[in-house]
Amino acid sequence: MTRYRHRAGELLVHADDCAAIRPGLAAFGYHPDGGTGALRRFTGTRPVPDVLAALGRRGAGPNHVFGLDRIIWGDLRPRPTNLDLTPVPAAERIRMQVGVVDTGIVLRDGAPHEFLGRRVCYAPEDTVRVVRGEDGNPVGSAGHGTFVAGLVLKQVGPDVGVRMKGVIDEQSGDAEDLAVANAIDDLREEGVTLINLSFSGETFEDQPPKAIEAALGRLSPEVVVVASAGNRGMRQRVYPAGIKLGRSFPGVLDGNHALVLPVGSADPTTAISRVADFSNFGPWIAAFADGVDVLGPYFHPGYPKVFDVQEFNGYAVWSGTSFSAAILTGKIAAGMGPDVTAREAAVKVLEAAETITVHDVNGCLDVPHVRE
The missing domain is CATH 3.40.50.200 (Peptidase S8/S53 domain)
Known part of the structure; x- marks a missing residue:
């Protein structure tokens, strides 16, 4: 399985799939808890990978977490410089x-x-x-x-x-x-x-x-x-x-x-x-x-x-x-x-x-x- 990060105890489900998948998720203790647009959030306590493996990944997915990838704690840190930039005043109207x-x-x-x-x-x-x-x-x-x-x-x-x-x-x-x-x-x-x-x-x-x-x-x-x-x-x-x-x-x-x-x-x-x-x-x-x-x-x-x-x-x-x-x-x-x-x-x-x-x-x- 690909390494990935996600919110523990959260699954995302397309609204059209909710009715079909709700009983299966309920069996694992996952229940509707809000959402956005065409997606609904389900929350529970069982580990997300275990639930997805049991469901065969049908209709549900993790609430993935994305990041800034090495640039803060790794070897790509910001460094001081002697250079600078001249500020440009905003135009009277931003087009x-x-x-x-x-x-x-x-x-x-x-x-x-x-x-x-x-x-x-x-x-x-x-x-x-x-x-x-x-x-x-x-x-x-x-x-x-x-x-x-x-x-x-x-x-x-x-x-x-x-x-x-x-x-x-x-x-x-x-x-x-x-x-x-x-x-x-x-x-x-x-x-x-x-x-x-x-x-x-x-x-x-x-x-x-x-x-x-x-x-x-x-x-x-x-x-x-x-x-x-x-x-x-x-x-x-x-x-x-x-x-x-x-x-x-x-x-x-x-x-x-x-x-x-x-x-x-x-x-x-x-x-x-x-x-x-x-x-x-x-x-x-x-x-x-x-x-x-x-x-x-x-x-x-x-x-x-x-x-x-x-x-x-x-x-x-x-x-x-x-x-x-x-x-x-x-x-x-x-x-x-x-x-x-x-x-x-x-x-x-x-x-x-x-x-x-x-x-x-x-x-x-x-x-x-x-x-x-």
């Missing part, structure tokens, strides 16, 4: 917003990072409570949403903003299937047509997460969703980046569904561009974008405290497919306009990109490489 589903926005004295300024839109629940360790430094992933939003805004003009939806836990770096689906539904209702998902995870028996897949299926065909491909250096498909939405992947585009673009990281620091050592790879990935030592906004100057080494200056350099996804999202946003949809802009960006050769067990494959 479009890019949806970012992430940890949320860190506030200081009631305001976002100066680089984000008024170009980021958020509700109170989309802000981050910074969890601090004994040394006063942040514990977990609080700065991730600010960094990702900043990378999107680096690529666009002052009339493009970010609509942040904070669903990733600021301490654990985890986001559940249902919470992500709700955020996608909210963005759809707000008319957002370009969405960034910079997190990933494996799923039960390599099946797409039910709630997120259903939410993506409710998006209109002109919507583009850019998702990070993960930082495990492996070929295996991860989600939500690997969701197909009824089309061969990554071949001919299916105009009946939203376009989901899985993005890996390229290392632009070498003489010849190559896939970054940490990046997932494989024929399921649609594009690579720069993802090594990317510069973006972090916490305020002097925080976190780094003893005996250079201090943070309000910015950081960070590596990971999270940031490759954000760069591609920003490039697509920059190409959108009154007469150019997100899908049309995405196709233009990928067609104009140089290529990077990916070596795999099945041979070589040339994949678009989008530079920042």
Whole structure:
């Protein structure tokens, strides 16, 4: 069985399957407990894998948990830098917003990072409570949403903003299937047509997460969703980046569904561009974008405290497919306009990109490489 993480004691069931599967779940002590859209949540105490094995996986699935994949506790930590970015004041009128589903926005004295300024839109629940360790430094992933939003805004003009939806836990770096689906539904209702998902995870028996897949299926065909491909250096498909939405992947585009673009990281620091050592790879990935030592906004100057080494200056350099996804999202946003949809802009960006050769067990494959 594929290794995966899930909410203990929770199963997700399509509404159409509830009547048929309810008796079987009740026999294991699982009963309805809310849900979202076309899905219903059942809760109980028996271990989820045991219940699914007994049911033969008919109609039910785990409430999967996704995460930020090595970039907090592993070897892909943010590092201080001497570089910074010049804040761009928001235009008098923001013509479009890019949806970012992430940890949320860190506030200081009631305001976002100066680089984000008024170009980021958020509700109170989309802000981050910074969890601090004994040394006063942040514990977990609080700065991730600010960094990702900043990378999107680096690529666009002052009339493009970010609509942040904070669903990733600021301490654990985890986001559940249902919470992500709700955020996608909210963005759809707000008319957002370009969405960034910079997190990933494996799923039960390599099946797409039910709630997120259903939410993506409710998006209109002109919507583009850019998702990070993960930082495990492996070929295996991860989600939500690997969701197909009824089309061969990554071949001919299916105009009946939203376009989901899985993005890996390229290392632009070498003489010849190559896939970054940490990046997932494989024929399921649609594009690579720069993802090594990317510069973006972090916490305020002097925080976190780094003893005996250079201090943070309000910015950081960070590596990971999270940031490759954000760069591609920003490039697509920059190409959108009154007469150019997100899908049309995405196709233009990928067609104009140089290529990077990916070596795999099945041979070589040339994949678009989008530079920042």
